[in-house]
Amino acid sequence: MTDDVLLSARGLEVHFPIRSGGVFRRSSGAVRAVDGVDLDIRRGETLGLVGESGCGKSTLGNALLRLVEPTGGTVTFDGIDVTALGRRELRELRRRAGMVFQDPFASLDPRRTVAQTVSEPLEVHGLHGDRRERAARVSELLELVGLDPAVADRYPHEFSGGQRQRVGIARALAGEPDFLVCDEAIASLDVSVQAQVLNLLRRLQRRLGLTLLFISHDLSAVRHVADRIAVMYLGRVVEIGPAAAVGGDPQMPYTQALLSAVPVPHPELERSRKRTVLRGDVPSPAAVPTGCRFRTRCPSAFEPCPDVDPALQPVGQVDGHLAACHLHGVVGTPVAREDDAPEGPTPADAARAPRRAGRAH
Amino acid sequence: MSAPVLEVEDLRVRLRTPRGTAHVVNGLDYTVGPGETVAVVGESGSGKSVSVLALMGLLPSGSATVTGRALLQGEDLLAMSPDRLRRVRGPGMGMVFQDPMTSLNPVLTVGRQLVEGIRAHQRVSKQAARARAVELLAEVGLPDPARAVDRYPHELSGGMRQRVMIAIALSNSPALLVADEATTALDVTVQAQIIDLVERLQSEHGTGVIWITHDLGVVAGIADRVLVMYGGRCVEDGTVDDVLDRPRHPYTRGLLGALPDLAEPLADGSRRDLATIPGVPPPPTDLPPGCVFWPRCPVRGDARCETEQPPLTVVGSGSAALPHRAATWCGEDSR
Ligand SMILES: Nc1ncnc2c1ncn2[C@@H]1O[C@H](COP(=O)(O)OP(=O)(O)OP(=O)(O)O)[C@@H](O)[C@H]1O
Ligand SMILES: Nc1ncnc2c1ncn2[C@@H]1O[C@H](COP(=O)(O)OP(=O)(O)OP(=O)(O)O)[C@@H](O)[C@H]1O
Ligand SMILES: [Mg+2]
Ligand SMILES: [Mg+2]
Numbered sequence: 001m002t003d004d005v006l007l008s009a010r011g012l013e014v015h016f017p018i019r020s021g022g023v024f025r026r027s028s029g030a031v032r033a034v035d036g037v038d039l040d041i042r043r044g045e046t047l048g049l050v051g052e053s054g055c056g057k058s059t060l061g062n063a064l065l066r067l068v069e070p071t072g073g074t075v076t077f078d079g080i081d082v083t084a085l086g087r088r089e090l091r092e093l094r095r096r097a098g099m100v101f102q103d104p105f106a107s108l109d110p111r112r113t114v115a116q117t118v119s120e121p122l123e124v125h126g127l128h129g130d131r132r133e134r135a136a137r138v139s140e141l142l143e144l145v146g147l148d149p150a151v152a153d154r155y156p157h158e159f160s161g162g163q164r165q166r167v168g169i170a171r172a173l174a175g176e177p178d179f180l181v182c183d184e185a186i187a188s189l190d191v192s193v194q195a196q197v198l199n200l201l202r203r204l205q206r207r208l209g210l211t212l213l214f215i216s217h218d219l220s221a222v223r224h225v226a227d228r229i230a231v232m233y234l235g236r237v238v239e240i241g242p243a244a245a246v247g248g249d250p251q252m253p254y255t256q257a258l259l260s261a262v263p264v265p266h267p268e269l270e271r272s273r274k275r276t277v278l279r280g281d282v283p284s285p286a287a288v289p290t291g292c293r294f295r296t297r298c299p300s301a302f303e304p305c306p307d308v309d310p311a312l313q314p315v316g317q318v319d320g321h322l323a324a325c326h327l328h329g330v331v332g333t334p335v336a337r338e339d340d341a342p343e344g345p346t347p348a349d350a351a352r353a354p355r356r357a358g359r360a361h
Numbered sequence: 362m363s364a365p366v367l368e369v370e371d372l373r374v375r376l377r378t379p380r381g382t383a384h385v386v387n388g389l390d391y392t393v394g395p396g397e398t399v400a401v402v403g404e405s406g407s408g409k410s411v412s413v414l415a416l417m418g419l420l421p422s423g424s425a426t427v428t429g430r431a432l433l434q435g436e437d438l439l440a441m442s443p444d445r446l447r448r449v450r451g452p453g454m455g456m457v458f459q460d461p462m463t464s465l466n467p468v469l470t471v472g473r474q475l476v477e478g479i480r481a482h483q484r485v486s487k488q489a490a491r492a493r494a495v496e497l498l499a500e501v502g503l504p505d506p507a508r509a510v511d512r513y514p515h516e517l518s519g520g521m522r523q524r525v526m527i528a529i530a531l532s533n534s535p536a537l538l539v540a541d542e543a544t545t546a547l548d549v550t551v552q553a554q555i556i557d558l559v560e561r562l563q564s565e566h567g568t569g570v571i572w573i574t575h576d577l578g579v580v581a582g583i584a585d586r587v588l589v590m591y592g593g594r595c596v597e598d599g600t601v602d603d604v605l606d607r608p609r610h611p612y613t614r615g616l617l618g619a620l621p622d623l624a625e626p627l628a629d630g631s632r633r634d635l636a637t638i639p640g641v642p643p644p645p646t647d648l649p650p651g652c653v654f655w656p657r658c659p660v661r662g663d664a665r666c667e668t669e670q671p672p673l674t675v676v677g678s679g680s681a682a683l684p685h686r687a688a689t690w691c692g693e694d695s696r
Contacts, residue, residue: 016516018508052548053520054504102519102546105460146641158378161459161542162405162575184519187545190575192616193405195637217520217548258549267601270581284505 006078006179006211007041007064007097013072014056014063018286032285033059035235036073038312041179046205046212048226048243050219050258052282056235057215058102061181064213065097066090077179095125098177100168100185102215107168108156114167115152118142121175141170146196162189169197176208183215198225219258223247228320231255234293235285240312241321251315252323254294290335292326300327308332364435366537366569367393367416372429374408374415374593376645383645386412387593389429390673393537395567400580400601402573402616403590404642409573410459412590413539415439417456418446434536451482455530457543459573461522465514471498471525472510475532482533497528502554520546527555534566541573556583577617581605586683589613592643592653595673599685609676609687611660612638652690663690 015030033056041047049057062068064075066082075082077097085093098121101107108117118141119134121127139149145166156164165185172180182201186194202225204210216222222229222243229246231239231254239252250256282297283289289296295305310324310332324332374386386408393399401409414420415427416438431438433453441449450456458464466474475494476487485493491510498506501524514522523546530538538559544552556579562568574580580587580601587604589597589612597610608614615638640657649655651667658666665671671688679685 053524053546053551054518058518103460105463148641148644150644160406160410184546190403190405190616191577192638194575199637217546267581267605270578282502282504284508286505286508 004042005040006043007039008076009037009039009060009064009073010076011073012037012039012060012063012070012075014059014068015071029286032235032288034063034070035285035288037232037235037237039230039237039240041211041213043211044205044209045227046201046214046225048222048229049213049215049232050217050222050229051232052258053217054282054285055232056285057217057232058183060232061099061183061213061215065093065099065181067099091124095121095175096177097179098172098175098181100165100172100180100182102183102187105156105161105164108164110156113153113155114138114142114147114159117156117167118152118170118174121171125175127175137174138170141174144173144200145170146193146200162193165189166193166197173204177210179211179213181213181215184217185214186221187216187218194221201225219247231258234283234288236293236324237312238294238325239315239323241316241323242318245316245318245321249316249318249321251321251328252294252325253298253300253327255323257299292324302326304330307335309335363395363567365392365394365432366397366434366567367571368430368432369416370430370432372412372415372431373427374411374420375426376411376420377424377426378646381646384648385593385645386415387648389588389595391588391595391598393569393571395569396563397585398563398570398572398583400572400574400584400587401590402575402577402580402587403596404592404612404616405575406642406645407590408593408645409590410541413456413541413571413573417450417454417539418443448482451478451533452535454537454539455533455535457523457526457530457538457540459541461514461519461526465522465525467514470511470513471517474525475510475529478529479532493532494528497532498525500531500558501525501528502551503528520548520551523547524551524555527558531558531562534562535568536566537569537571538562539571539573542575543572544579545574545576552579559583577605589616592648593645594653594688595686596654596689597687598673599677599679600683603677603679603685607677607685609685610654610689611658611691612654613687615659652688654689660691662692665690 012034013036014034015032018029018031037060051057059068063070070083077093082093115138118138122134122137138152142149142152147163147166169185186197189197201212214222214225226243228241229243230237233254239246239255246255250259291306291308292310295301304326308330310326312322312324313328313331315321315323315328369389369391372386372389376383376385389412391399403409416431427439472491472494475497476490479490479493494510495506498509503509503521503524523543527543544555559570563570572583584601587598587601588595591612597604597613604613608617618636638657643649643656651669652671655666671690673686673688675684676687677685
């Protein structure tokens with residue numbers, strides 16, 4: 001590990017037990033939301049994290065800050081083993097490493113005004129001691145995210161979706177963190193406000209040397225903010241590298257499909273555009289396919305894919321561009337043959353089953 | 362053309378706040394035909410969500426005043442008794458809310474919530490409703506739907522919750538579907554699947570759709586017509602081609618200019634700032650007397666801009682049935 005790495009995860013796992021119905025609530029199997037992630041985030045960089053809904057992005061972001069408990073692996077933040085921290089040290093970590101939550105409605109306390117919400121980290125961490133100072137800081141933060149400081153005494157229900165999202169960003173910035181996880185932080189903002197927030201984050205980064213993990217399903221937005229992009233599929237990082245390389249010259253069929261599906265704002269182009277639509281649905285993280293987890297939907301799957309779990313390997317033209325894909329050479333861990341579990345129906349089968357939409361019964 | 366599913370006339374919403382009256386929606390007129398998709402776009406805080414919550418009768422009755430008419434299949438939603446309104450929701454109109462976590466019940470499994478929604482409006486057995494629930498979850502692309510029905514909202518990812526909301530809204534094949542940022546947390550593949558599903562509902566049941574989104578790429582792909590809101594008003598509307606390809610209002614032009622372009626080459630490290638519309642929208646408690654966009658407008662091409670509110674008038678070529686309208690004093694060549 002070089003010392004320009006601020007945060008690193010090794011073999012990180014978050015498995016949620018599945019409750020089975022009935023009185024005994026036995027746990028039967030697990031949802032492998034994060035399933036063996038190795039990741040280094042460099043000081044001052046913006047790492048974009050993209051992938052389909054349910055692939056484990058939020059859970060990974062939460063686990064890095066120990067907002068959910070990892071069930072395996074380690075996380076190191078600035079040399080500190082996060083997985084071993086006690087309550088007190090965890091609080092200090094929370095000041096240095098903040099989070100903008102995906103759901104702005106659920107993450108704001110309806111009984112607290114915007115000023116109370118935004119100044120909460122200041123109070124908790126004893127920053128900006130006196131009231132006047134704190135009020136001034138709140139105004140400054142609100143302005144920074146493009147809200148009128150006069151809204152400070154309002155409650156969350158008086159705000160639109162996009163306005164609430166910005167309150168969440170202001171709160172996350174209040175403690176002047178070194179590291180910020182932005183989980184879909186701009187998802188429900190209109191484009192001009194999105195651009196404002198993206199510009200703001202970039203400015204802060206230059207000024208404060210902020211390190212960002214920018215979670216989004218929107219590859220085009222990520223390409224604009226990220227220095228590097230990591231692509232996640234079913235709990236694993238399957239491709240990572242410089243933004244221009246991953247966004248411009250993707251090497252894993254999954255990333256290629258994700259890119260080709262981004263809609264464009266031109267009616268004629270959009271209607272006639274050729275998309276690589278992936279076959280089938282995302283497999284459930286409770287039943288991860290053997291070998292390459294993408295193989296059940298991959299247009300290029302071939303013999304080794306079910307038998308060898310691919311490791312990240314150097315690909316493409318640029319240094320630091322890695323992908324977990326056998327098309328670039330079969331590298332990885334062979335699947336143990338003896339405990340070959342029955343695979344069950346593949347999602348492609350499910351997609352082929354007859355569907356009757358919108359039928360009234 | 363057959364009778365519209367929804368006709369909105371001069372819809373206005375005022376909200377009482379400690380700081381005075383907020384004029385959140387200020388005279389909206391539009392129709393949604395059978396099978397038609399009207400996309401509503403516009404600045405954050407421009408009144409998009411409030412305007413559709415008003416149709417559904419879901420604004421706080423103590424502080425909200427709603428006026429105008431909103432005919433759903435000929436019957437005025439704004440004049441309905443709460444009881445009638447409750448019966449109309451479901452088969453009459455389905456809504457996907459912008460905030461999935463607060464609109465799902467956290468203590469009920471998603472299956473329970475779907476089954477209750479179905480059985481409130483259809484005479485079917487519990488088992489049949491449950492089977493239908495599983496089918497709906499499969500249709501919105503939830504992996505492992507047979508298990509997903511037994512999960513609680515907090516056990517789902519953000520995008521999965523959004524899909525559950527969509528399944529609930531579609532469960533009674535509504536005549537009108539209102540989708541408020543329904544696919545914002547969804548990646549493009551799932552989004553495409555949802556859009557297909559909605560289109561199928563439209564062709565099978567003639568469902569009219571109001572689709573609120575900030576994603577102009579989605580608008581380009583699905584909308585028949587587009588309505589652009591700013592400061593609680595419609596500042597421009599027309600066919601999707603007219604509005605996105607030949608925008609006339611300076612706000613719409615700014616909005617399109619603010620798009621990050623996927624095709625743009627990325628120079629290493631030296632990225633320029635994205636174009637934004639400088640300034641903030643006016644607070645709804647204190648709207649300017651002239652054009653609502655005037656305080657931020659880069660054009661200001663007419664003496665009346667500051668003092669007189671421009672009416673929504675026909676511009677450009679559109680047909681009589683599908684006019685292209687804009688509320689601006691600025692003429693064609695004032696870019
Ligand atoms: N508390 C929980 N209990 C059980 N399962 C959970 C829990 N939280 C998340 N999961 C499951 O873990 C998987 C990953 O969820 P996560 O929220 O990390 O996805 P995501 O990539 O952020 O998706 P989205 O883009 O939809 O927000 C999903 O299958 C989800 O159902
Ligand atoms: N209950 C309320 N009390 C006071 N003001 C409110 C209330 N609800 C909404 N508003 C205000 O009304 C305006 C319109 O809000 P609305 O939620 O309709 O915006 P929107 O166009 O949906 O924005 P977004 O794209 O951010 O979701 C905003 O300025 C908001 O602050
Ligand atoms: Mg998420
Ligand atoms: Mg809204």
